[in-house]
Amino acid sequence: MMGxxxxxxxxxxxxxxxxxxxxxxxxxxTYSARWIEFAVIGVLALLLxxxxxxxxxxxxxxxxxxLVAIQYYVIPILPKILVIMFSILTVYVRKLFPCLMIGALIxxxxxxxxxxxxxxxxxxxQKLIIPLSITLRYFPAIKEENRHIRDAMKLRKIKGLERxxxxxxxxxxxxxxxxxxxxxxxxxxxxxxxxVPKTCIVDLRFHIQxxxxxxVGCVFIVAANIAH
Amino acid sequence: xxxxxxxxxxxxxVTIGIFSAIYFVIxxxxxVSGGIxxxxxIFMPPILSVLCGVIYMLLVAKVQKTGAVLVMGLITGxxxxxxxxxxxxxxxxxxxxxxxxxxxxxxTGYNSFKGNLLGYAFFSLGMVGSPLPIWLFxxxxxxxxxSQGMPADYVATxxxxxxxWVLIVMVVATFLLAFVGGLIGKALxxxxxxxxxxx
Numbered sequence: 001m002m003g004x005x006x007x008x009x010x011x012x013x014x015x016x017x018x019x020x021x022x023x024x025x026x027x028x029x030t031y032s033a034r035w036i037e038f039a040v041i042g043v044l045a046l047l048l049x050x051x052x053x054x055x056x057x058x059x060x061x062x063x064x065x066x067l068v069a070i071q072y073y074v075i076p077i078l079p080k081i082l083v084i085m086f087s088i089l090t091v092y093v094r095k096l097f098p099c100l101m102i103g104a105l106i107x108x109x110x111x112x113x114x115x116x117x118x119x120x121x122x123x124x125x126q127k128l129i130i131p132l133s134i135t136l137r138y139f140p141a142i143k144e145e146n147r148h149i150r151d152a153m154k155l156r157k158i159k160g161l162e163r164x165x166x167x168x169x170x171x172x173x174x175x176x177x178x179x180x181x182x183x184x185x186x187x188x189x190x191x192x193x194x195x196v197p198k199t200c201i202v203d204l205r206f207h208i209q210x211x212x213x214x215x216v217g218c219v220f221i222v223a224a225n226i227a228h
Numbered sequence: 229x230x231x232x233x234x235x236x237x238x239x240x241x242v243t244i245g246i247f248s249a250i251y252f253v254i255x256x257x258x259x260v261s262g263g264i265x266x267x268x269x270i271f272m273p274p275i276l277s278v279l280c281g282v283i284y285m286l287l288v289a290k291v292q293k294t295g296a297v298l299v300m301g302l303i304t305g306x307x308x309x310x311x312x313x314x315x316x317x318x319x320x321x322x323x324x325x326x327x328x329x330x331x332x333x334x335x336t337g338y339n340s341f342k343g344n345l346l347g348y349a350f351f352s353l354g355m356v357g358s359p360l361p362i363w364l365f366x367x368x369x370x371x372x373x374x375s376q377g378m379p380a381d382y383v384a385t386x387x388x389x390x391x392x393w394v395l396i397v398m399v400v401a402t403f404l405l406a407f408v409g410g411l412i413g414k415a416l417x418x419x420x421x422x423x424x425x426x427x
Contacts, residue, residue, distance in 0.1 A: 025309065099310070103311055127236055127241060127299065128302065128303070130238065130245065131248060132303050134241070134245025138246050141249075142249060142253050165279075166416065170421075173250065173421075174420070174426070176247065177290065177426055184237075184238050184242040
């Protein structure tokens with residue numbers, strides 16, 4: 001985890017990142033001023049940069065600028081029916097941007113086990129933590145599974161939407177059921193059912209950067225409400 | 229061990245987690261295509277209620293215990309909120325829909341096909357929360373679009389394609405198509421999973 005390449009980057013507490021996600025949600029749905037939106041994106045890009053995800057930050061900023069450009073330069077010259085289509089797309093996707101950026105930050109910098117520890121510190125019930133972490137962990141597996149199924153379908157020359165859907169979903173669910181058995185066996189072997197409080201080797205606590213991030217987030221909430 | 233039989237074990241929790249992931253991915257695929265045309269987005273709940281019947285049916289067949297549907301709904305709702313989709317409305321509708329579905333499952337004893345079908349119909353209604361803000365916050369939504377540089381008549385056109393009756397049609401369609409989805413799910417279960425001895 002603490003590899004040599006990561007020594008320069010700032011590490012945030014997972015709890016800070018989750019709180020930032022909530023803050024971003026609040027800000028995204030209260031702001032009315034355009035400059036706040038741009039400021040949020042700018043600050044988040046900076047945060048990504050500081051956390052060692054410079055390339056991701058640049059990618060998001062470019063897509064965002066592209067969307068804004070489409071909205072102000074392309075949409076006015078489009079026919080009306082296309083305008084309705086694209087305006088929902090641009091307005092909504094732009095609203096999602098802050099949350100998506102923080103989501104990318106969490107995925108890039110925080111392993112699932114850190115997230116679990118953070119949630120445990122918030123006393124989220126174990127019954128929710130286990131399936132939630134499994135869900136997050138299983139997304140990449142679905143992608144891989146999907147590739148195998150596609151290959152198999154090509155080999156058998158399966159045609160037709162209905163048949164294709166069936167041939168897609170059934171093996172996916174089959175393997176999911178199998179994986180569920182294996183994963184739970186593995187987890188039980190490692191003592192997940194042990195009722196005593198879990199200990200952990202990672203020491204999670206808030207540092208100065210966490211407080212700074214949360215402070216900036218609060219400033220944005222206040223600013224968004226004033227501008228509103 | 230016996231008194232814990234109706235409580236969710238680790239194996240059940242893992243199963244729920246994995247099925248939630250699949251459910252969410254199918255949601256996401258439909259939603260991304262919904263970005264292309266808003267009409268598809270508005271009618272996302274009915275489309276999903278047809279597609280996801282098999283997932284729900286397999287889940288309730290595998291985990292015949294209290295809470296399976298509720299946990300799946302909560303996780304899906306939480307991930308939606310975390311990715312910034314459409315405020316907390318979705319989490320609330322999902323929560324309510326799942327509680328109703330749980331009550332129906334409890335009343336019908338977890339094992340009855342009719343009960344599960346009805347439960348699924350209510351569970352599907354949870355997705356209505358996704359396009360609901362269009363109607364719920366219509367004024368502020370329109371205002372915002374105008375302030376973000378949309379000419380007012382465009383916003384008026386957008387409001388014109390989403391009158392109140394579209395919402396009602398959407399809700400009713402979701403509910404009815406859930407039965408179709410549930411039946412498809414049951415048929416697939418019979419065709420593939422029961423034969424393989426998995427249910």
